[in-house]
Amino acid sequence: MKHFIYIEHNLNDHINDEEKNSFITQLINNKGLGKEYKKYIKLENFLNEQEERIEDIIKELTDFIFDVNLSYDEFVRTDDIFSTVQDQETSKLIRSIIESNRPPNTPEKKGWFRAAAVLTILLYVLNQDTASLVINTNIKNMVNAIVKMDFSALT
């Protein structure tokens, strides 16, 4: 770029008002300079955008240090993965080791279901103006059964 150093000097170094005005005048009159100036600003914005994105992610991570060479190396190498049959076999081998060491899935406890069922019945009890002691006892048993998840008691 023809005017690169001139633009760089005006944007980054300490310049006096006279230099500043001369630069602005030239920007208006010289189309080539104007075009290169826009490109310079675009490049500067591009750099800031990339920097900000990386900084934001690093801030959120704990115990992580960004390494330029490692990141570059890994980014370039990502495309090479699985290029050969041997690589695909290696991939299968690693996957099989991961799968064989994976802990068995534990069934999810239905805590929310239990809480919702108990709450519904309690609301029902509170709304009963004429509920008898016997009915209340039965409802109490129902609540206990749900809390213990022992549905055989309901039959």
Place this chain on the structure above:
Amino acid sequence: MLFQNDILSRLRARDKAIIEMIYKCLFPGINGWISLNSGTREDAEDIFHDSLMCLITKLDTHTVQLTCDFSTYFIKICRNKWFQILNKRRRMAFITAENYNTPLYDMYELAEEEETENKKYYAFLKALHDLDPRSQTVMEASLNGKTNDEIAAEMGFVNSQAVADKKKNCKKKLIRILAGYSEYKELTNEALHIHRT
């Protein structure tokens, strides 16, 4: 006890026992760290797989000389891979949010934009990689959130103002490097083309 070079040579030979040993020793730590940093066990498994694949394929073509403990080296690769994934997700989220209300939004365009964003990130990484070692270290420290005072103390600068000047100088160098890349020129044309359609 295994020596570093034994681990590498056995990895090169795709020895199942050594892969299993690496998994048992290092996976819990990797899984813990990824879970702590907005990931899941599945993410950790993918990262472990991809990192080991990267290392093994690298061993096939390059001579790897470890300058630190194997576990430190491997964990560093895994953490870096997770960082790349988060960065990619962030780029994708940005593209999706930008295109959400566009009527002409389609998958092809989205894939094209993702590719452009990847190329942009690559151009930035390449420019950082091509910097001279001292400028690279300053930029690295700055990206890692270190203050100018901290950088001055660590790298022997006179004061924080000297670091600020050095950073400014580094940016100038980066802009010069990027301006010379044919990839960046293509990228800006591509970006303009996408924007116009």
